[in-house]
Amino acid sequence: KYHRPVCESCPESPEEPEIKPVFRPRPIDKELDQLKAGLTHLQGKLNEHINISKKKGKYTLT
Numbered sequence: 001k002y003h004r005p006v007c008e009s010c011p012e013s014p015e016e017p018e019i020k021p022v023f024r025p026r027p028i029d030k031e032l033d034q035l036k037a038g039l040t041h042l043q044g045k046l047n048e049h050i051n052i053s054k055k056k057g058k059y060t061l062t
Contacts, residue, residue: 020033
């Protein structure tokens with residue numbers, strides 16, 4: 001099965017983002033959980049990059 005990386009800086013075949021088991025009555029909700037897990041992953045990566053940039057003094061965030 002072809003696996004698309006969640007973000008470009010991650011390995012080509014990363015582990016699946018952690019999905020917390022929640023009772024969902026419809027299959028579409030599983031997709032929503034997967035998208036939320038991917039979004040959480042990308043937010044974490046963004047925060048890492050922002051924190052690194054702050055330490056280097058590249059950006060000033062107010």
